[in-house]
Amino acid sequence: MSQIRTAALPALARVPGVAIVLVALLVGFSLAGPRFLTPANIANILMQSTVLILLALPMTLIIMTEGLDLSMGAVLTLASIALAMTVVATGSPALGFLAGLAVGLGFGLANGALVALIGIPPFIATLGTLGIAQGLALAVTDGQSVVGIPPSIERVYSGTLFAVPIPIIIGAAAYALGHLLLYHTRFGAAVFALGGNREALRLAGASDRAMLIVVYAVGGLMAGFAALLMTARMNSAHPTAGIGLEFDAIAAVAVGGTSFERGNGWLFGTLLGVVAVGVLRNGLNLLAVPSSAQVACIGALVILALFIDALRSRP
Amino acid sequence: MSQMAETRPRLALSRDVLQAFYRLLAAALLCAALALASDAFLTLGNILNVLRQTALLFLMASGLTLVILTAGLDLSVGANIGLSACLAASVIQATGSAGLGVATGIGCGALIGICNGALVAWLRIPSFIATYGMMWMLTGVTYYYMAGETIHGFPPSFRQFGSGYLLGVPIPVYVMVLFLGIGTLFAQRTIWGQQIYALGANPEATRLSGVPVERRLLLVYTFSGAMAGLASLIILARINSAQGDIGEELTLPAIAAVLIGGTSLFGGSGSVSGTLIGALILTLVLNGMNLLQINASWQPLATGLIILLAVGIDTITRRTAP
Amino acid sequence: MKTIVSLAALVVLAGQVLAGPALAANETIAVFTKNQTNPYFQAVRVGSETAAKSLGAKVIQYIPTKPDSIPEQLSQVEDVIVKKPDAILFIPVDYKALVPAVEKINAAGIPVTNITDRIAGGKLVAYVGADDYNIGLATARHLLKQMGGKGNVVILEGVKGSLTNTDRVRGFNDALKENSGVKLLASQPANYQRLNALQVMENLIQSFPQIDGVLAANDPMAVGALEALDGANRKALVVGINGSKEAVEMIKAGRLLASGDFNGFIQGCLGVEIAIRNLRKEQTPKEIILKPVVIEKSNFQAYEAPVEQRTCPKLSDMVTN
Numbered sequence: 033m034s035q036i037r038t039a040a041l042p043a044l045a046r047v048p049g050v051a052i053v054l055v056a057l058l059v060g061f062s063l064a065g066p067r068f069l070t071p072a073n074i075a076n077i078l079m080q081s082t083v084l085i086l087l088a089l090p091m092t093l094i095i096m097t098e099g100l101d102l103s104m105g106a107v108l109t110l111a112s113i114a115l116a117m118t119v120v121a122t123g124s125p126a127l128g129f130l131a132g133l134a135v136g137l138g139f140g141l142a143n144g145a146l147v148a149l150i151g152i153p154p155f156i157a158t159l160g161t162l163g164i165a166q167g168l169a170l171a172v173t174d175g176q177s178v179v180g181i182p183p184s185i186e187r188v189y190s191g192t193l194f195a196v197p198i199p200i201i202i203g204a205a206a207y208a209l210g211h212l213l214l215y216h217t218r219f220g221a222a223v224f225a226l227g228g229n230r231e232a233l234r235l236a237g238a239s240d241r242a243m244l245i246v247v248y249a250v251g252g253l254m255a256g257f258a259a260l261l262m263t264a265r266m267n268s269a270h271p272t273a274g275i276g277l278e279f280d281a282i283a284a285v286a287v288g289g290t291s292f293e294r295g296n297g298w299l300f301g302t303l304l305g306v307v308a309v310g311v312l313r314n315g316l317n318l319l320a321v322p323s324s325a326q327v328a329c330i331g332a333l334v335i336l337a338l339f340i341d342a343l344r345s346r347p
Numbered sequence: 348m349s350q351m352a353e354t355r356p357r358l359a360l361s362r363d364v365l366q367a368f369y370r371l372l373a374a375a376l377l378c379a380a381l382a383l384a385s386d387a388f389l390t391l392g393n394i395l396n397v398l399r400q401t402a403l404l405f406l407m408a409s410g411l412t413l414v415i416l417t418a419g420l421d422l423s424v425g426a427n428i429g430l431s432a433c434l435a436a437s438v439i440q441a442t443g444s445a446g447l448g449v450a451t452g453i454g455c456g457a458l459i460g461i462c463n464g465a466l467v468a469w470l471r472i473p474s475f476i477a478t479y480g481m482m483w484m485l486t487g488v489t490y491y492y493m494a495g496e497t498i499h500g501f502p503p504s505f506r507q508f509g510s511g512y513l514l515g516v517p518i519p520v521y522v523m524v525l526f527l528g529i530g531t532l533f534a535q536r537t538i539w540g541q542q543i544y545a546l547g548a549n550p551e552a553t554r555l556s557g558v559p560v561e562r563r564l565l566l567v568y569t570f571s572g573a574m575a576g577l578a579s580l581i582i583l584a585r586i587n588s589a590q591g592d593i594g595e596e597l598t599l600p601a602i603a604a605v606l607i608g609g610t611s612l613f614g615g616s617g618s619v620s621g622t623l624i625g626a627l628i629l630t631l632v633l634n635g636m637n638l639l640q641i642n643a644s645w646q647p648l649a650t651g652l653i654i655l656l657a658v659g660i661d662t663i664t665r666r667t668a669p
Numbered sequence: 670m671k672t673i674v675s676l677a678a679l680v681v682l683a684g685q686v687l688a689g690p691a692l693a694a695n696e697t698i699a700v701f702t703k704n705q706t707n708p709y710f711q712a713v714r715v716g717s718e719t720a721a722k723s724l725g726a727k728v729i730q731y732i733p734t735k736p737d738s739i740p741e742q743l744s745q746v747e748d749v750i751v752k753k754p755d756a757i758l759f760i761p762v763d764y765k766a767l768v769p770a771v772e773k774i775n776a777a778g779i780p781v782t783n784i785t786d787r788i789a790g791g792k793l794v795a796y797v798g799a800d801d802y803n804i805g806l807a808t809a810r811h812l813l814k815q816m817g818g819k820g821n822v823v824i825l826e827g828v829k830g831s832l833t834n835t836d837r838v839r840g841f842n843d844a845l846k847e848n849s850g851v852k853l854l855a856s857q858p859a860n861y862q863r864l865n866a867l868q869v870m871e872n873l874i875q876s877f878p879q880i881d882g883v884l885a886a887n888d889p890m891a892v893g894a895l896e897a898l899d900g901a902n903r904k905a906l907v908v909g910i911n912g913s914k915e916a917v918e919m920i921k922a923g924r925l926l927a928s929g930d931f932n933g934f935i936q937g938c939l940g941v942e943i944a945i946r947n948l949r950k951e952q953t954p955k956e957i958i959l960k961p962v963v964i965e966k967s968n969f970q971a972y973e974a975p976v977e978q979r980t981c982p983k984l985s986d987m988v989t990n
Contacts (some may be wrong), residue, residue: 073751080744082908146655156606156658159599161653171644175830177765179789186769189764256765265743266766271595271830273739273766279422279479286476313734317748324491330481330734334476342471385876393875393899400868483734495711498893499915510900586863587896588890588915591706592736595865637872643829643858 049341050287050301053333054308059317068318075197079189081310082199083108083265086258086283088302089210090251093287094183095295097226097244099147099154101251102278105138106165107299109274111259113169115185116178116269125184132263133256139165140252144245162278169271178269189264199261210299223247224297284309287337308333366609369664370624373657376417380612385638395517397627397634402523402583404626407597408604409530410460410574412622413567415605416534417547418614421568423463424575424601426485429594431455432579433489435587436498445505452583453576457604459485460572462567482598489591499588509584523623526574530619543567547614604629607657628657696726698944700752700937701745703762706737708863708913710760713785714807715976716937717758721980729754737828739766740750746770750777756944757781757795758937764832765789780947783896784934784940794947797939799931799959801833804910805840805886807961808929810847812882812908815926819850820881823873824895827861827886834861837886837910854880859890866893874901883907888916888928895924912964917972920965927965930972935959938981946984957987 061068087104094101111132119128139161146157191198216218222243225233233240263269287308288301312333316326381388407424414421415532435452440443459481466477511518534540545553554560583589608619608625632653636646687726700717702710714730721728731749733741742762749757750773757779761767764786771791774781784797812822824841827834838856845853859866868883874880874897879985883898883905885891891909898905909916912930936959943953964972 043489054388055761067751070751073748076744076747076751078738080747083740094363146659150659152655152658153612153662156603156654159603159606160651160658163647163649163654165651167645167648167651170647170829171642173830174644175828175835177763177830179765236460262740265769266739267769268601268766270739270763270766272737276735276738276739283476283479286473286479291473313744314748315363317731317745318752320729320752323730323734324487325492327486327705328487331480331485333480333485334479334483335472338472338476339470345471387876390875393872396868396871396875400871490705493706495705495708495714496914497708497889497915510896534835535762582864584899585896586893588863588889588892590708590863592704592862595736596860596862596865633868634872637857637869638876640855640857640876643826646858 049337049339049344050289050304050308053337054304054311054341057308057311057315057333061318062157063313064315065318068315073314073318075200077310077314078203079197079199079241080314081257081306082203083262084277084280084284084310085203085303085306086206086254086261087277088284088306089206089299090247090254091278092210092285092288092290092297092299092302093214093247093282094154094251095282095290096223097247099248100158101143101248101281102155102158103143103162103165104158104251104255104281105274105277105279106162106169107136107139107252108255108259108262108277110139110165110169110270111256111268112263112273113173113178113271115259116181117172119182119185120178120180123182125182127183129260132259133253134254136254136256136259137249138252140249140255141245143252144248147248148241148244155250166271168273171233173269173271175271179267181267181269185260185264186267187264188260189222202261206257207299207303213298214297219243219246227297248301278311281306283334287334289341305337308337348649357520360493366661367618367624367666368622369661370607370609370621370628370657374624374628374631375592375633375661377628381631381635381638382663384635385495387638388634393634393638395515395520397447398523399517400634401623401627402517402519403578403585404600404604405523405623406519406526406574406578406581406583407601407607409526409619409623410571410599412605412608412610412617412619413534413543414464414532414571415602415610415612416543416614417563417564417567418507418550418612419467419580420602420612421463421569421571422475422478422479422598423459423481423485424571425594425596426482426489427459427572427575428579429596430485430489430492430578431492432583432593433498433589433591434630435576435580436501436534439501439505439583440498444509445502448501448505448583449580450507452580453573456576457569457573459575460569461565462571464568466536467568468561468564469590484619491609493589493591495591497588497590501587506584506587509581509586519529522577522581523545527619527623528627534619538551539563539566544615547616549615600629603654607654607661609661628653674857691864692950694725694943696755696948697760698726698728698756698872698941699731699749699752700728700758700941701742702760703733703742705732706736708915709911709931710977712933713760714939716934716939716981717941718942719934719979720981721945724942726941726945728758732786733762737762740764742767743770746773750774750779753777754779756948758940759783759788759942760785763830766861780929780944782940782944782947784936784967795943795953795955795957797936797943797957797959799936800961801836801931802840804929804931804961805837806844807839807840807963808908808910808927809844809884811842811963811965812884813848813907815906816851816882818848819853819986820885821854821877821879822882823854823870823877823880824856824867825866825883825890826856826858827883827890829850829858831861834886841884841886851882855888859885859893861887861890863889866890867897870894870897871901874898874903880905885909887911888913891916891925891928892919895919912962912972914975915963917968917969920969921973923966927963930962930964932959932962934976934979937983939987942981942984953984954987959987 115132283303288305589601608621767789
């Protein structure tokens with residue numbers, strides 16, 4: 033058990049990279065303009081980051097098992113379409129929400145089965161399911177947006193609870209849940225083991241294959257959940273809305289310090305990674321930096337964060 | 348320990364041959380299915396088209412194969428192609444010289460490869476992030492440079508490179524065969540090649556046995572970058588124009604070609620010839636969808652299913668094989 | 670006497686509408702386009718800047734870093750609202766999904782003018798656009814006429830789900846319905862991409878020994894199709910849509926038959942001009958639909974100049990159209 037917890041320590045020592053960059057961005061943008069550090073703008077940044085946070089949290093777990101889920105963006109999109117179409121057809125937001133979750137869970141289980149039971153490398157397995165999810169999204173909607181969604185869904189994104197915007201509450205709850213799951217349950221210990229020490233898991237009697245399937249299933253489920261937020265934000269569902277988000281999620285996880293080998297993982301780092309990119313984009317928009325420069329800055333940020341880490345880990 | 352590192356590539360060779368056989372079988376089955384489904388498939392014109400399209404995908408993915416053999420990944424392939432193509436196009440248009448254009452394209456690609464290699468080998472940044480970051484930066488530079496415009500119209504001597512024929516066979520196919528030979532010889536028959544396999548399988552042991560790991564990584568990424576530059580020239584020659592987003596959709600198919608070809612993301616096993624078969628399979632899928640006129644909405648679905656099928660069969664047979 | 674007075678009143682009124690900038694008030698207009706690589710949007714941006722400069726105002730360009738990204742454009746709108754520009758000129762990445770963004774802009778009290786893709790909701794100062802459906806129809810009709818009303822045709826579609834694609838292809842198909850002597854062999858997607866179109870066209874050439882006409886939903890695809898035909902030593906009449914510089918050159922060279930004019934430059938000009946005049950409390954039209962123009966051998970000269978060198982048409986000229 034202690035062997036697994038100490039695996040978290042090296043990750044902690046790598047905090048500075050993403051944290052340094054985030055703090056530097058916050059300071060820099062605050063100095064550059066008066067409108068950055070206002071409650072409204074900070075709330076914007078957090079709300080804009082919520083969907084990505086919901087994807088990046090389970091992605092952290094998946095990457096810790098030396099895997100990858102490329103289908104998350106497409107599954108998110110398909111789930112949002114399922115949600116929207118169900119709500120429009122039945123008039124019930126609850127049924128729509130369940131439909132989205134079901135789609136997410138279904139694909140998550142499929143991914144898990146392909147990786148754990150058949151043994152297809154995660155990159156290819158999820159690349160395949162990406163195509164399937166994307167294809168279904170296009171086929172079912174014939175490329176058109178789904179509209180006519182009742183306002184109750186939209187309120188999930190625009191509403192507040194005790195003056196806090198609901199998306200921020202959802203994001204915080206998801207993080208808390210993820211933290212609990214990863215660091216305080218046997219499932220979490222299994223996730224660490226799946227990346228670093230599968231033998232230990234088998235010896236302990238747990239089914240490593242079942243655990244792996246659960247990891248991917250959680251990923252799919254979260255994508256289904258995030259679909260609610262995305263649909264609420266657009267007040268519609270579009271077959272190409274979520275494309276590419278999985279790469280942003282993976283980058284956030286890597287920037288946050290979770291490495292692709294040996295089962296190291298740091299959930300808070302992922303959160304910082306997502307927020308750092310959100311802050312960067314927002315700050316650059318406020319400064320009206322030309323778009324081509326924005327594109328280059330995102331790349332520079334990502335490399336810089338890990339460069340700092342690399343410097344720190346050198347003796 | 349080092350003995351194991353040396354014998355491993357040779358074992359990998361015979362296992363690769365077996366797997367290549369299964370993969371070739373998959374490609375052959377696909378061909379047979381398409382031949383039955385469409386009259387146009389087995390025509391000379393279509394076969395040459397498929398070969399030429401495969402050549403392009405293969406050239407993009409061949410350097411990438413070596414990167415993945417070292418347990419790395421290069422996500423900047425598409426962005427590399429975009430920038431190299433746009434710079435080469437400018438040079439050709441400004442100077443009228445195809446030769447200078449070719450040098451620019453390959454040079455730019457190689458330079459990008461060197462940057463990737465430096466980030467991964469010396470700055471120790473994980474290849475996923477290093478190349479992801481490079482992808483964004485290169486895209487930003489390309490967008491800025493092209494400023495929403497296109498460059499079009501190249502001299503016929505240059506265009507032959509992509510759309511010309513020699514003895515009835517498209518020129519890109521010759522380039523493909525050339526690099527298939529170079530790549531396979533390098534990987535299987537040179538010490539450097541064997542070191543690259545070893546690097547991917549067991550980096551620490553390889554380093555301890557005296558191999559200059561950083562220099563090999565740099566070599567591998569530079570080669571991958573140069574191949575991307577070469578591929579960008581063929582694309583330019585084919586479509587006779589350059590636009591900022593040329594490379595955008597090319598990275599994932601290139602990676603898919605390598606993986607379908609049997610090279611493992613964990614490094615240490617795979618082959619350049621496998622990538623050729625992977626490229627062929629992907630090209631056959633697109634060709635088939637056009638010939639059979641599969642509706643636009645269903646195309647990503649068909650592609651995803653076939654990828655899963657091809658790799659699934661490969662994985663299962665790999666497990667049951669001796 | 671009455672006539673003179675009313676004539677005078679008319680002149681004064683006309684003078685107000687036709688007058689140049691009353692005050693160089695240095696307004697800031699935030700302009701939103703879909704991506705950085707499509708020359709069409711570059712033309713819109715150049716048009717917006719040309720018009721703003723001539724009216725003494727300023728534009729700031731907002732383009733998603735990920736091309737055609739809906740969530741990113743939503744975020745950019747939210748960020749820009751914080752900056753409170755004087756007005757917004759908006760091309761939505763998707764005409765339905767970006768409605769909440771326009772509603773947010775309305776709620777913030779910033780006037781918004783919409784061009785190109787007509788947004789499906791929200792309050793607008795005006796809409797300036799060209800009608801994708803009618804451009805597709807007109808361009809296809811031109812091709813079919815040149816084909817003599819008979820032969821075989823293929824369609825190269827753009828991005829599935831994009832409004833421009835849906836309407837243009839619908840225009841193509843309706844023109845085909847008018848001509849019973851023409852047969853549609855295939856309709857395949859090439860995602861508005863050149864290389865894609867080339868490879869798709871190559872494959873189609875293999876399937877069909879006789880193709881007389883190609884309807885491409887945009888210019889890059891039309892050019893890709895031309896390269897494929899050249900490579901296979903086949904000939905066909907090809908039309909595209911966009912009216913891009915490259916297309917004009919190919920029309921001049923006799924390789925491309927025609928291109929539907931989707932004048933981004935003019936839309937950018939007029940959109941900004943309407944936004945600025947609206948801020949200056951001048952009267953502005955609520956809608957301008959540009960007539961579909963098919964650029965071909967007889968009229969391409971007017972389109973040869975690069976957008977940077979063109980001047981904006983006067984709003985008043987367009988309104989009296």
